[in-house]
Amino acid sequence: MNSAVSSTLFLAALLLGTEATADGTPTLSPAKTAAQAGLVDIRQLAPDIAEDIKYAGSDNFVGTPVDGYLAPKCFLLKPAAEALARVERDLRAQHRRLQIFDCYRPARAVAHFVRWAGDLSDQRTKPEHYPDLDKRALLGDYIAPVSGHSRGATTDLTLMQCDAHDTHCKPLDMGTSFDYFGTLANTESPKATSAQHANRELLRAAMEREGxxxxxxxxxxxxxxxxPTPDTIYDVPVQ
Structure with a gap:
């Protein structure tokens, strides 16, 4: 059985309600809504935080809106949302801001990624997202059958520098775009310039201060x- 098929079957088992096992397979929460799962919209805590939720549109490595994303919103479990709001607050004192690409990710979205990775005929996004990799190499390190994002405490984001009046903010140069599959995206990549490393370190330091x-x-x-829930994943839609 090839990896794409086995990964899809594994996701299907989770979506049917498989319980956590001794090997670390997570439990799929029975929650049907964000409120039932304890997920909160980050904008409840940081109303004007910058968002560019990639999987709610077509500007992503799949090239189409992703299953489970019915609105461009960032949901996180409350402790993670509160910590992220503190990062944003602290950055503003330095005329910097966050820009969010993704937060909680429904399990059905991960299954969509796995199906896409298994379709080797679809190479539309290769030039931007995986120019130096064979698509068959994406399953594993880059696209896993279960994502930590589905546990509700992971976020993908970048850092923006604003002017003295905080009216114009521009993303800092991190060396790659979001969801670039390749070693240049590694945080400590030797291929990144010293300025790009410095920008990555600014983001890391800000995030590490809040855990x-x-x-x-x-x-x-x-x-x-x-x-907050290391053994539980969720599949409620982002809406």
């Missing part, structure tokens, strides 16, 4: 530690 840990393969990816 977020970076994923070393992606400069944009941060998870609150300890996670």
């Amino acid at each position: 977020f840990r970076n994923y070393s393969m992606e400069w944009w990816h941060y998870t609150l530690t300890p996670e």
Whole structure:
């Protein structure tokens, strides 16, 4: 059985309600709404935080709106949302702001990613998102059958520098776009320039002060530690 098929079957088992197992397979929450899952919209805590929710539109590596994203919103479990709002508040004292690409990710969205990765005929986004990789290499390190985002405490974001009046803000140069599959996106990549490393470090320092840990393969990816529900994933839609 190929990896795309096995990954899809694994997701299907989760969506049918498989319980957590000794090998660390997570439990799928029975929650049907964000409120039932304890997920809150970050804008309840930071009303004007900058958002560019990629999977709610077509500007992403799949090239189409992703299953489960019915609105361009950022939901997180309350402890993670509160911590992220504190990061945003602290940054504003330095004329900086966050820009959010993704937060909680429904399990059905991850299944969509796996199906896309298994369709080798669809190469539309290769030039922008994986120019130096064979698409068959994406399943595994880059696209996993279960995402930490589905646990509700992980966010993908970047850092913006604003002018002295905080009226115009521009994303800092991090060396790659969001969801670039390749080693240049690794936080400590030697291929990044010194200025890009400095910008990545500004983001990491701001996030670490509030308990977020970076994923070393992606400069944009941060998870609150300890996670509020480390053994549970959710599949409520973002709407």
